[in-house]
Amino acid sequence: MKINCRQASRLISQGLDQPLNQWQYVRLRVHLWMCGNCRQFSHQLQLLQQAARKAGRGE
Amino acid sequence: MIAHADLEAELAYLQRYALAQLRDRDAANEIVQETVLAALESGDSFSGKSSLRTWLTSILRFKLIDRLRRKGKEVLFESLEDETDDSDFDGLFSKDGHWQDKIKAWSGPEESLMSRQFWEVFERCSEVMPRRTAMAFVMREVMGLDIAEICNNLDVTATNCSVLLYRARMSLRECFEIRWTGEAKA
Numbered sequence: 001m002k003i004n005c006r007q008a009s010r011l012i013s014q015g016l017d018q019p020l021n022q023w024q025y026v027r028l029r030v031h032l033w034m035c036g037n038c039r040q041f042s043h044q045l046q047l048l049q050q051a052a053r054k055a056g057r058g059e
Numbered sequence: 060m061i062a063h064a065d066l067e068a069e070l071a072y073l074q075r076y077a078l079a080q081l082r083d084r085d086a087a088n089e090i091v092q093e094t095v096l097a098a099l100e101s102g103d104s105f106s107g108k109s110s111l112r113t114w115l116t117s118i119l120r121f122k123l124i125d126r127l128r129r130k131g132k133e134v135l136f137e138s139l140e141d142e143t144d145d146s147d148f149d150g151l152f153s154k155d156g157h158w159q160d161k162i163k164a165w166s167g168p169e170e171s172l173m174s175r176q177f178w179e180v181f182e183r184c185s186e187v188m189p190r191r192t193a194m195a196f197v198m199r200e201v202m203g204l205d206i207a208e209i210c211n212n213l214d215v216t217a218t219n220c221s222v223l224l225y226r227a228r229m230s231l232r233e234c235f236e237i238r239w240t241g242e243a244k245a
Contacts, residue, residue, distance in 0.1 A: 004152075004155060004156030004157060005152065005156055005157045005158050006148075006152045006156035006157075007156060009225075009229075010145075010221075010225055013221070013224060013225040013228050013229075014221050014225070016224075016228075017199065017206050017221065017224060018206055036162075037157075037158045037161060037162040038158075038162075040162040040163070040164060041158075041162050041232075043164075044162075044165065044232055044235075044236075045228055045232065047165075047168065047170055047173055048173070048200075048228060048231055048232060048235065049200055050170045050173075050174070051170055051173035051174040051177045052174075052177060052181075052196075052200035052201050053200060053201070053203065054170070054171075054174035054177075055076075055174045055177035055178060055181075055201065056076075056116075056120065056200070056201035056202060056203065057113060057116060057117070057120075058072070058076075058110070058112040058113040058114075058115065058116025058117070059110075059112075059113060059174065
């Protein structure tokens with residue numbers, strides 16, 4: 001079953017906090033492979049996370 | 060020994076940091092004071108290998124986490140329902156759940172640029188964020204706590220916790236986006 005971008009965006013966020021289960025992981029990977037928008041979104045959330053952590057360490 | 064002038068220069072930064080978590084100016088000022096006193100008392104342990112800011116931040120972070128753990132659960136009166144519903148992002152997606160607009164690459168930011176402007180963007184963005192949402196984000200991303208501890212502190216389920224973090228990230232992403240695209244135009 002395919003997931004849409006909205007569902008993918010939730011999984012991308014969730015994956016930053018805890019490991020996804022296999023069902024979620026596989027579907028997200030397939031979606032990201034096909035969807036440039038979601039790859040960009042995922043990259044931006046990672047940048048945001050790294051920036052927050054750096055700020056949190058006073059760097 | 061730390062020069063007092065150097066210390067003073069970091070006060071605004073520390074206050075911003077404390078305020079993001081505590082959301083109460085008096086409480087933030089109090090913990091910043093404690094941090095600075097602790098720093099002055101143990102001035103010798105500052106090796107100069109890390110920056111003064113990094114060192115002070117690590118003391119503040121420790122104090123914030125300690126306070127969080129001692130104080131126990133946060134008392135929050137806002138309804139959780141409003142915060143665990145992500146329908147306010149409906150406008151970003153089409154009916155079938157695809158992005159309404161193309162997600163453009165941010166032209167400006169490297170990670171270091173973003174982290175330097177982080178507090179500024181966060182401060183403005185979190186003004187319109189529900190309290191629990193902003194707090195969940197700070198606990199998770201700034202202080203690096205794990206989900207179980209955040210759920211426990213905010214007294215929400217793991218599922219609700221995920222939604223809070225999702226909402227915070229969606230909002231902050233938009234705030235950064237406005238900043239980068241705005242700067243690109245200027």
